[in-house]
Amino acid sequence: MAGTGSAHLRTGDDIVLRVRDLVVEFPAGKGQVVHAVSGVSVDVAQGETLGVVGESGCGKTTLGRAVMRLQDARSGSVEFRDHELTGLEGSELARKRRDMQMIFQDPVSSLNPRRRVRDLVREGLEIWGSQPGPFTDARVEEIMEAVGLGGEGVGERRPHEFSGGQCQRICIARALVMDPEVLILDEPVSALDVSVQAQILNLLEDLKADFGLTMVFVSHDLAVVRNVSDRVMVMYLGKVCEVADTQPLFDTPAHPYTRALLASIPGHELGLSDASTLISGELPSPIEPPSGCRFRTRCPLATNRCAVEEPELREVAVGQFVACHYA
Amino acid sequence: MATVETNAAPIPEAKSFAPERPKMGVVFWTSVSWILLVIAAAVLADLLPLRDPDALGIRTGEIQRFESPGVNAWFGGDGQGRDLFAQIVHGARPAMVLSAAVTLIGGSLGVLIGVVAGYVRGRTDAVIMGIAEIMFAFPAIVLLFAVGAIWGITMAILIPVMAVLAVPSYARIVRGVTIAVAERDFVDAARAMGASQSRVVIKELLPLVALPAIAFGFLGFGLVIATEGALAFLGLGLEQRTWGSLIAGGQGLIREAPHLALIPATAMFLTIMAFNYVGDGVRELIDPRPIVVGRKRRADGPRPTTASASDALLSIRDLRTSFPTPGGVVTAVDGVSLDVRTGRTLGVVGESGSGKTMLLRSITGAFPVVGVQREGRVVVDGTDLLSASPASRSAMLGNEIGVISQNPLSALNPVRTVGSQLVEVMRVHRAISKAAARARAIELLEQVGIPRPGRRVDMYPHQLSGGMQQRVTIAIALANEPRLLLADEPTTALDVTIQDQILRLLASLGDEYNMAVVLVTHDLSVVRGWADDVAVMYGGQIVESGPTSAVFGDPQHRYTQALLESTPRLDLPIHSRLAAIEGQPPSLVAPPAGCRFADRCAGADERCRSEVPVLERLGSVEFRCWHPGQGEAR
Numbered sequence: 011m012a013g014t015g016s017a018h019l020r021t022g023d024d025i026v027l028r029v030r031d032l033v034v035e036f037p038a039g040k041g042q043v044v045h046a047v048s049g050v051s052v053d054v055a056q057g058e059t060l061g062v063v064g065e066s067g068c069g070k071t072t073l074g075r076a077v078m079r080l081q082d083a084r085s086g087s088v089e090f091r092d093h094e095l096t097g098l099e100g101s102e103l104a105r106k107r108r109d110m111q112m113i114f115q116d117p118v119s120s121l122n123p124r125r126r127v128r129d130l131v132r133e134g135l136e137i138w139g140s141q142p143g144p145f146t147d148a149r150v151e152e153i154m155e156a157v158g159l160g161g162e163g164v165g166e167r168r169p170h171e172f173s174g175g176q177c178q179r180i181c182i183a184r185a186l187v188m189d190p191e192v193l194i195l196d197e198p199v200s201a202l203d204v205s206v207q208a209q210i211l212n213l214l215e216d217l218k219a220d221f222g223l224t225m226v227f228v229s230h231d232l233a234v235v236r237n238v239s240d241r242v243m244v245m246y247l248g249k250v251c252e253v254a255d256t257q258p259l260f261d262t263p264a265h266p267y268t269r270a271l272l273a274s275i276p277g278h279e280l281g282l283s284d285a286s287t288l289i290s291g292e293l294p295s296p297i298e299p300p301s302g303c304r305f306r307t308r309c310p311l312a313t314n315r316c317a318v319e320e321p322e323l324r325e326v327a328v329g330q331f332v333a334c335h336y337a
Numbered sequence: 338m339a340t341v342e343t344n345a346a347p348i349p350e351a352k353s354f355a356p357e358r359p360k361m362g363v364v365f366w367t368s369v370s371w372i373l374l375v376i377a378a379a380v381l382a383d384l385l386p387l388r389d390p391d392a393l394g395i396r397t398g399e400i401q402r403f404e405s406p407g408v409n410a411w412f413g414g415d416g417q418g419r420d421l422f423a424q425i426v427h428g429a430r431p432a433m434v435l436s437a438a439v440t441l442i443g444g445s446l447g448v449l450i451g452v453v454a455g456y457v458r459g460r461t462d463a464v465i466m467g468i469a470e471i472m473f474a475f476p477a478i479v480l481l482f483a484v485g486a487i488w489g490i491t492m493a494i495l496i497p498v499m500a501v502l503a504v505p506s507y508a509r510i511v512r513g514v515t516i517a518v519a520e521r522d523f524v525d526a527a528r529a530m531g532a533s534q535s536r537v538v539i540k541e542l543l544p545l546v547a548l549p550a551i552a553f554g555f556l557g558f559g560l561v562i563a564t565e566g567a568l569a570f571l572g573l574g575l576e577q578r579t580w581g582s583l584i585a586g587g588q589g590l591i592r593e594a595p596h597l598a599l600i601p602a603t604a605m606f607l608t609i610m611a612f613n614y615v616g617d618g619v620r621e622l623i624d625p626r627p628i629v630v631g632r633k634r635r636a637d638g639p640r641p642t643t644a645s646a647s648d649a650l651l652s653i654r655d656l657r658t659s660f661p662t663p664g665g666v667v668t669a670v671d672g673v674s675l676d677v678r679t680g681r682t683l684g685v686v687g688e689s690g691s692g693k694t695m696l697l698r699s700i701t702g703a704f705p706v707v708g709v710q711r712e713g714r715v716v717v718d719g720t721d722l723l724s725a726s727p728a729s730r731s732a733m734l735g736n737e738i739g740v741i742s743q744n745p746l747s748a749l750n751p752v753r754t755v756g757s758q759l760v761e762v763m764r765v766h767r768a769i770s771k772a773a774a775r776a777r778a779i780e781l782l783e784q785v786g787i788p789r790p791g792r793r794v795d796m797y798p799h800q801l802s803g804g805m806q807q808r809v810t811i812a813i814a815l816a817n818e819p820r821l822l823l824a825d826e827p828t829t830a831l832d833v834t835i836q837d838q839i840l841r842l843l844a845s846l847g848d849e850y851n852m853a854v855v856l857v858t859h860d861l862s863v864v865r866g867w868a869d870d871v872a873v874m875y876g877g878q879i880v881e882s883g884p885t886s887a888v889f890g891d892p893q894h895r896y897t898q899a900l901l902e903s904t905p906r907l908d909l910p911i912h913s914r915l916a917a918i919e920g921q922p923p924s925l926v927a928p929p930a931g932c933r934f935a936d937r938c939a940g941a942d943e944r945c946r947s948e949v950p951v952l953e954r955l956g957s958v959e960f961r962c963w964h965p966g967q968g969e970a971r
Binding site: 065066075078080104105107108111112114115116119120121122123124125133134137138173181184185188203204205206207208209211212215230231232233234236237238239240256257260270271273274275276277278279280284285286289292293 | 541545802908911913
């Protein structure tokens with residue numbers, strides 16, 4: 011669990027984004043290092059939504075930020091349409107990055123409170139040198155309409171005049187105005203109420219179809235991920251546990267951690283044993299992660315082998331890859 | 338004097354959360370007027386119909402030597418009969434010029450340096466702040482003495498020296514603000530769109546740090562005036578006539594002619610105060626959102642206590658909780674009645690603004706806002722908490738009633754060990770020795786599933802993980818074996834596997850201690866999994882309640898149906914379209930006349946909009962809906 015390997019990477023022309031052996035570490039003082047992402051590989055095909063799930067400290071957010079190059083990776087590669095992004099700097103990076111946009115968890119904090127909605131949405135175009143004018147205005151208008159922010163005077167208002175759900179619409183509009191191919195969404199609905207969450211999830215599905223988007227959807231909420239994703243990757247303590255198409259992952263979870271996660275959903279009817287029998291104890295420190303399989307300290311199946319030998323991802327069913335010696 | 342526009346609080350449009358601009362008081366506007374007056378004096382001194390400040394009154398005979406203030410000379414005259422009023426008006430100019438120049442130059446430099454240090458961080462920041470610290474430590478007055486001794490004190494010398502001395506203060510304040518702002522997501526969002534560093538600084542950060550810097554600038558402005566006065570007093574005055582030099586000149590004559598020192602001193606004092614007040618006022622304008630401060634427990638008037646008729650441990654009847662806001666009186670809980678029996682867990686579920694948290698707080702009386710009014714009855718074990726004396730109420734809280742809050746870290750005292758907090762809550766409510774309380778504390782920690790409790794008991798909260806911290810707050814809530822446990826979003830801050838552990842723990846403790854539990858949550862699945870009964874709240878009211886299986890299995894109220902249908906479910910196909918509830922929750926200041934959900938309800942008709950639905954009962958389920966039970970069963 012919590013293993014490495016790239017057996018699950020696919021080949022083909024329709025792979026938009028490919029991450030290979032990505033390692034991200036943060037200094038933690040006194041010469042120590044937080045192992046946030048430790049050798050993660052994953053790919054996303056054109057028009058696909060990849061769900062990335064796991065609990066806090068699993069590295070899902072760091073992965074998204076490293077793909078966007080908001081975070082520097084220590085090693086590994088990020089390829090966008092077969093172009094290597096990891097080595098790029100400055101304007102070249104910025105140009106490539108334009109095709110990928112990111113949506114953050116806290117929509118209110120993502121918007122500069124002093125600026126008007128229209129200026130916020132237009133910002134990306136401005137950064138890319140579009141002069142204010144009829145063309146830009148029309149584009150901004152069109153996108154705002156598409157995310158449900160049409161209407162007289164909306165553009166003139168400031169973020170604090172809007173609810174959380176509407177602020178997230180503004181953030182989505184701001185990303186879409188750049189006409190990206192890939193949208194990386196980091197917990198985009200977890201700050202929202204259920205009814206508003208449903209609005210945003212529906213909106214994202216519509217936009218995905220209308221704009222031909224490819225998405226990476228990072229979330230801790232399994233039910234939400236299940237509903238929006240075509241393929242799901244489960245992470246634990248910086249490692250990949252399991253990658254599979256959504257249906258098999260939820261129907262026949264193979265990794266012990268995946269099973270524990272699913273069994274922890276309150277009131278689920280998935281026919282799993284109590285979560286308390288599937289996972290024990292607490293998350294180990296990412297500064298000194300366990301040897302071998304990182305999940306072994308909490309795993310009911312763990313043996314000595316798990317401490318010595320790190321499991322690699324292998325295919326246990328068609329399209330279902332698991333990093334566990336005993337899956 | 339300027340007047341304040343008082344917007345007669347328009348009823349906030351449902352989707353608009355626009356706050357009121359804080360109203361500035363009389364002091365602020367008086368201060369602004371005073372500053373404008375001083376500036377006018379500085380600018381217009383030469384044009385005003387004043388006496389020549391240098392004309393010697395004893396020669397012209399216009400003003401006597403040391404003439405007292407009066408009709409002839411408003412502020413009196415000095416030893417040569419010069420008009421003090423004219424001198425003060427003329428003396429305003431150098432003070433204003435000096436302060437303005439120092440504040441503008443020092444302030445701009447400081448802001449720039451502060452933004453760069455706060456945004457770039459790392460070594461640049463360390464070097465800049467190191468230099469700033471050294472400058473802070475350096476005695477400014479000694480430097481000014483040295484400068485004065487070498488070059489003499491002139492505007493051209495004083496402005497740059499004082500500006501440089503002011504830079505570190507601005508830099509430090511702005512750096513702090515920048516660090517706080519730069520952590521917000523919009524900075525990342527701008528970078529993700531490809532914005533350059535300089536663009537981030539200029540477009541995103543500067544506008545946000547400008548206002549705090551300006552607020553500080555006003556304080557700095559006053560400080561420069563005071564410093565100039567102090568320098569003049571020490572004999573290092575400017576060659577121009579300033580308030581400082583007038584005070585210095587008058588101080589030796591304080592017995593003979595007190596007005597010579599007192600009047601310019603008063604002018605200086607008022608000016609400095611005015612700048613300070615305006616600075617404070619500007620700071621209040623900084624946050625565009627309304628700030629509610631203060632924490633107060635309301636002492637309600639006496640009311641007859643009536644024991645609850647039912648066998649419920651907690652019995653709430655017609656509870657109405659309201660508090661004033663700038664937009665009007667918000668009735669957060671509006672006519673709620675419910676019962677919780679011993680051994681049962683009631684899940685109170687609703688979206689933000691539904692009133693679920695205020696309902697819980699109405700039981701304990703701890704509110705995050707001031708001026709909360711409660712009406713109705715909240716009876717716990719036969720005692721009406723709303724009419725009970727403060728003493729008997731606090732005897733119940735922490736004793737018969739245990740509380741668990743959403744954020745364990747804020748519920749725990751960070752500078753005290755887990756053990757001492759547990760011991761305290763026991764010793765407040767019962768006669769128990771320290772040693773016995775400590776033994777019980779360890780036992781409790783073990784009971785809530787904390788491994789090695791003998792060691793953990795002496796740890797501080799920050800040494801524990803979030804899940805462990807929440808276990809500690811549960812242990813504190815249980816310390817006195819309460820009969821009623823109130824939990825407000827106890828697992829919202831926790832991961833799903835830890836949430837499972839905590840909810841499992843609460844369920845088993847509820848059985849073991851035979852408690853009545855109220856579990857407030859926004860998460861339907863938490864209620865589905867862990868509550869015996871559910872109360873669905875919307876717009877401050879309970880719209881549907883009953884056993885969880887019955888309510889979730891066959892929801893009657895249209896809102897309950899919509900809420901369930903908008904939640905992603907594990908048993909529906911992938912990419913299912915969710916039934917989003919369009920629109921926004923109703924205003925709690927002026928709620929809709931009929932059913933509060935009518936505006937967002939697909940099945941609403943005229944009656945729903947005009948008539949409040951009556952309480953209906955179907956089996957064990959109660960609800961308020963004119964068109965119930967027409968959703969699909971789930």
